[in-house]
Amino acid sequence: MDYAIYKHMKIERQDRILTITLNRPPMNPIHYELHNELARLWYQVQLDHDSDVIIFTGAGEYFSAGGDIPMMQKRIDDPELFNQKNLEMKQMIFGLLDLEKPVIARINGDCIGLGATLALLCDITIAVDDARFGDPHVKMGYVAGDGGAIIWPQLIGYARAKQYLLTGDMMDAKEAERIGLITRAVPRAELDQHVNAFAAKLANGSTKAIKWTKASINIGLRQLAHSMLDASLAYEAITNMGPDHQEAVNAFREKRKPRFTGR
Numbered sequence: 265m266d267y268a269i270y271k272h273m274k275i276e277r278q279d280r281i282l283t284i285t286l287n288r289p290p291m292n293p294i295h296y297e298l299h300n301e302l303a304r305l306w307y308q309v310q311l312d313h314d315s316d317v318i319i320f321t322g323a324g325e326y327f328s329a330g331g332d333i334p335m336m337q338k339r340i341d342d343p344e345l346f347n348q349k350n351l352e353m354k355q356m357i358f359g360l361l362d363l364e365k366p367v368i369a370r371i372n373g374d375c376i377g378l379g380a381t382l383a384l385l386c387d388i389t390i391a392v393d394d395a396r397f398g399d400p401h402v403k404m405g406y407v408a409g410d411g412g413a414i415i416w417p418q419l420i421g422y423a424r425a426k427q428y429l430l431t432g433d434m435m436d437a438k439e440a441e442r443i444g445l446i447t448r449a450v451p452r453a454e455l456d457q458h459v460n461a462f463a464a465k466l467a468n469g470s471t472k473a474i475k476w477t478k479a480s481i482n483i484g485l486r487q488l489a490h491s492m493l494d495a496s497l498a499y500e501a502i503t504n505m506g507p508d509h510q511e512a513v514n515a516f517r518e519k520r521k522p523r524f525t526g527r
Contacts, residue, residue: 271368271457282315289324293332303352321370330377381411389446400432409500
């Protein structure tokens with residue numbers, strides 16, 4: 265399996281464990297090209313017969329800060345681009361949900377927006393205890409349409425999910441573990457120990473039983489995503505064209521708070 269085509273990820277194999285690292289440090293933002301790569305990646309991983317377990321992580325001190333500002337501006341300037349990126353978004357989400365191999369998110373730091381969505385769609389989530397989690401779409405004048413509205417309520421319930429998705433507020437990894445958003449929060453010095461031990465446990469287990477148990481569990485999530493994703497992406501596309509989103513992008517560049525008008 266040739267992974268050399270991916271320029272913004274580092275992909276390594278040890279025995280039958282494949283490690284995929286978002287490689288745009290220090291914050292690993294998901295820009296135009298990485299967005300496209302992630303849309304293609306998971307279907308290729310499914311066909312990789314040399315890998316049974318996947319570790320998904322970020323380079324440096326962040327897992328991922330999510331979508332980047334230049335790509336947001338591109339989509340404002342060219343709304344047709346949003347259609348292409350929405351197709352990629354669907355491939356990204358369904359690629360992860362359809363993938364039969366277990367995926368461990370090794371969350372090495374802050375996990376934000378689309379970065380958080382991708383991590384939370386993984387099967388096991390192990391984070392450093394000083395990592396922060398959040399989906400700040402609304403703080404950017406944007407609908408949380410790229411998967412956050414799907415996965416957050418399934419993990420922590422609708423009441424808590426609305427608390428975080430409607431405000432864009434952040435939480436720390438210890439709170440995320442306490443309320444069930446992630447599997448485990450561990451000291452930074454112990455992250456690799458915990459991740460590697462879990463990966464080895466899965467790799468040494470009954471591969472087909474594990475894969476198809478995951479596939480069975482994900483049936484409901486896949487059905488939910490199919491029922492929600494088109495509509496939530498459409499809502500996101502509408503806010504992409506609104507003045508509030510442009511104001512948020514401008515405010516981010518100018519390092520000030522946005523002045524929203526509700527339009």
